[in-house]
Amino acid sequence: MQEKYIDExxxxxxxxxxxxxxxxxxxxxxIESYGCAMNFSDTEIVASIMSGNNFTTTxxxxxxxxxxxxxxxxRDNAEQRVWGRxxxxxxxxxxxxxxxxxxxxxxxxxxxxxxxxxxxxxDLVVGPDAYRDLPNLINKVDSxxxxxxxxxxxxxxxxxxxxxxxxxxxxxxxISIMRGCDNMCSFCVVxxxxxxxxxxxxxxIVNEARLLFEDGYREVTLLGQNxxxxxxxxxxxxxxxxxxxxxEKVALVNPLLRIRFSTSHPKDITDEVLHTIVKYENICNYxxxxxxxxxxxxxxxxxxxxxxxxxxxxxxxxxxIVPGCGISSDVISGFCSETEEEHKDTLSIMQYSQYxxxxxxKYSERPGTLAARNYKDDIPEEIKNRRLSEIIMLQxxxxxxxxxRDEGKTFRVLVEAVxxxxxxxxxxxNDQNKMIVFPKQNAKKGDYVYVKVHGCTSATLLGEIVEKGx
Ligand code: SAH
Ligand code: SF4
Ligand code: F3S
Numbered sequence: 001m002q003e004k005y006i007d008e009x010x011x012x013x014x015x016x017x018x019x020x021x022x023x024x025x026x027x028x029x030x031i032e033s034y035g036c037a038m039n040f041s042d043t044e045i046v047a048s049i050m051s052g053n054n055f056t057t058t059x060x061x062x063x064x065x066x067x068x069x070x071x072x073x074x075r076d077n078a079e080q081r082v083w084g085r086x087x088x089x090x091x092x093x094x095x096x097x098x099x100x101x102x103x104x105x106x107x108x109x110x111x112x113x114x115x116x117x118x119x120x121x122x123d124l125v126v127g128p129d130a131y132r133d134l135p136n137l138i139n140k141v142d143s144x145x146x147x148x149x150x151x152x153x154x155x156x157x158x159x160x161x162x163x164x165x166x167x168x169x170x171x172x173x174x175i176s177i178m179r180g181c182d183n184m185c186s187f188c189v190v191x192x193x194x195x196x197x198x199x200x201x202x203x204x205i206v207n208e209a210r211l212l213f214e215d216g217y218r219e220v221t222l223l224g225q226n227x228x229x230x231x232x233x234x235x236x237x238x239x240x241x242x243x244x245x246x247x248e249k250v251a252l253v254n255p256l257l258r259i260r261f262s263t264s265h266p267k268d269i270t271d272e273v274l275h276t277i278v279k280y281e282n283i284c285n286y287x288x289x290x291x292x293x294x295x296x297x298x299x300x301x302x303x304x305x306x307x308x309x310x311x312x313x314x315x316x317x318x319x320x321i322v323p324g325c326g327i328s329s330d331v332i333s334g335f336c337s338e339t340e341e342e343h344k345d346t347l348s349i350m351q352y353s354q355y356x357x358x359x360x361x362k363y364s365e366r367p368g369t370l371a372a373r374n375y376k377d378d379i380p381e382e383i384k385n386r387r388l389s390e391i392i393m394l395q396x397x398x399x400x401x402x403x404x405r406d407e408g409k410t411f412r413v414l415v416e417a418v419x420x421x422x423x424x425x426x427x428x429x430n431d432q433n434k435m436i437v438f439p440k441q442n443a444k445k446g447d448y449v450y451v452k453v454h455g456c457t458s459a460t461l462l463g464e465i466v467e468k469g470x
Contacts, residue, residue, distance in 0.1 A: 026056040030064035034082060035072025037223050037262065038194075039105055041174040043070045044163030046104065046131050051164060053135040061092055066100045066138065071107035073189050075364035079107055086121040100141050102126060106193035110368075112150050122146075128179070128194055129153040152180075152195030159204040162211075171219060171416050171446050173212050177205055177246065178224035183265070185292075186303040186370035187335065187363060190225060197225070199232045202241045202249060209253045218414055218446050219258040222250065227261050228268035244272040251280035256448070258414055259283045260433070263290060266314045267306045274321040285322050286433040289314065290330035290359075294349030295342040298335055303370060308349060315353045326432025328357040331391050334384030335363045336375035343387045347394055356402045356432065358395040362388050396458070403434070403456035410452045410466055411436065415443045427460075436461040442468075 029050050033043040046068065047057065058064055067089060072078040086101070093099045102124035103115050109127035116122055123141050126134060127150035137147035157179055165173060181190050182197040209220050224230060230243040241249070243261075250259050259280075264273075264287050277283045293299050296307040306314075318325050331346060350358065362384045365377040379387075411430035419425035419437050426440040428449075437460055438451050450467040 026054050027065040028058040028063055029055045029066045029068065030058050030061045031068045031070060032085070033070040033105075034078060035070075035074065035106065037174050037221065038176060038179075038225070039070050039072060040166075041163065041176045041223055042105065042128060042131070044166050044174075045158045045161050046070065046134065047164040047166060048161050049131055049134055053138075061089075062095070064099065066102065067092075068102045068104050071103055071105040073106040073110045073193050073366070075361065075366070077364070082107055087119075090119075090121055100124060100138065102137075104128075104131070106189070109150050109152070109193040110189060113148055116146050116148065124148075125150060127152065129156045131158070132156075154196050154198060157198060157200035159200045162208075169417055169445070170216060171414065172221065173217050173219070174221050174223050175205055175208050175212075176200065176224070177222045177227065178230055181225040182229075183226060183305075184303055184370060186301060186374070187292075187332065187366065189366040189369055192368055194225070197229065199224075199230050201234070202232050202246055203234070205246065206249050206253060209250050209257065213254050213257045216446060218256060218448075219260065220250065221260040221262060222246070223262060225263060226265040226268060227263065228265055228270065228273060242272075244270065244276045247273065247276045247283055248280065251276075251283050255282050257282060260286065262288045264288060266291070266311050267304070269314060271317060271321060274317060277322050277325075284326075284433065285324060285431045286326040286328075287318060287322075288328045288330075289318070291346075291349055291353070292330060292332050293335060293338070293342070293346050295338075295345035298338055298342050298345075301337070301371070301375060302332075302335060308345065311349065312352060324432070326356045326434065327353060328359070328433070329353065329355045330359045330361065331395075332361050332363050333387040333391055334379035336371055336377055336379070338379055338387075343390075347390060350391070350394055350398065354402065355395065355398055356434065357399055358391070360388060360391050360395065400456075400458065403461060406434070406453050406461055407455065408453065410450050411463075413438075413449055413451045415445055415447045415449060417445060430461075434461055435459070436463050438463045438465055441465050 031043055033040050069082055071082045089101050100123045103122050104126045105128055108125045115125050123146055124137055125148045129152050130149035133149045140147040178199040180195040180197040184191055228243050230246055233240045259282055266289055291311055292302055292304055294308055365372050413428040413430050413436050415426050415428040417427055419427045425437050426443050427435055427437045429435055436451050443449050449465045451463040452466045453461045453463040455462040
């Protein structure tokens, strides 16, 4: 997920299950995940539900009895990838006519039964709130019918299901703290594919963090579309918990467990959250605060409910309260009616914010959204492309400056893995979420070490261990 500066930076990654539940008698499931971290986290819930129902996993699609694609609908090209993959699976089905192909996730929710109709590629369609029904739906397909459940829920958080940890380094894990989104940004399909916002019981979140720590994990990322609007009241004792309170509770699990979170929304992030970050050393000084556009008229059309000035105030508050905080963003080029001047406002707010990193996208109209219904997608493709490349080039420059500023500094790093380029080196992230590569000395995965940075490449800092940490 670290590839930088490309349109599909966070979307469309394919994940296979690296684990096997064992038993040869069981049916074999193969899953690929596309889209955001929420989807990857859901795949772990799906794996858990299926493993309780006589399924084992396979990394080899050729030997699978069931294939699931956990899909993303955020932009048209995310869906096109899935259609391409479904056509490939049709060929696999030729050799194995009993193969069951299921589409899960956001594209399933968006397209519903129409997925069954086109090209006879799909047997099973399941939306993000219906995974508990998977065993029944598989039975239905076994009996020769097609099966669909795309009901959205106001309550489902899968709080009681222990995710099967997949594709993990054994050090960092995702924890979903809420589902859905109530924001209705005009370009965005997520409120339609994931339903209403609901928060998960804080006790189950803290418990999951504790179990992960006991299993050797040293970093958790709390996930939600808008984590700042997390709120949960414990029905038995009336205890209320907002996002700042939740951060505090998870931070108290153990000082050696690092806490990250994503995504923060500029309209909702509070000083209380910023002060909580500062209060606990193990809450990372890193905030993903998507701007989308730097122009107030466009932000209004996007229904982001903040202005350029409000966003700048949020950046100022972060810089003041959490000095040295890493900040990243999402940026969309060529939204409906965006003028050249308005595009320049996006470049200038990026410059002002000094992002360490940005995920950059070309506007892609999504059927049914407010923007699709109310505005014309009128910026020609070549202008969207040119604006996007200006955004990418500026971000490259900002990231380079940010890396240069880090030279000579010493950071506490959580060792994650052996470096891909050399087995003599290890790598890990600092608090600000930057990857640092360093000669391994005696460092092991899961250790904290202090690394002095002496150089950088375009995407990574290079350094040397100066002290073993704790
Ligand atoms: N909840 C998060 C974002 C979720 S989607 C937030 O509010 O910031 C991730 C990113 O995809 C968005 O931030 C936006 O930049 C991008 N995105 C969403 N819909 C899009 C569309 N229709 N076209 C292009 N980019 C889009
Ligand atoms: Fe989409 Fe906006 Fe919700 Fe993010 S906050 S998921 S961009 S509607
Ligand atoms: Fe994609 Fe759904 Fe995530 S649309 S970005 S997988 S919430």
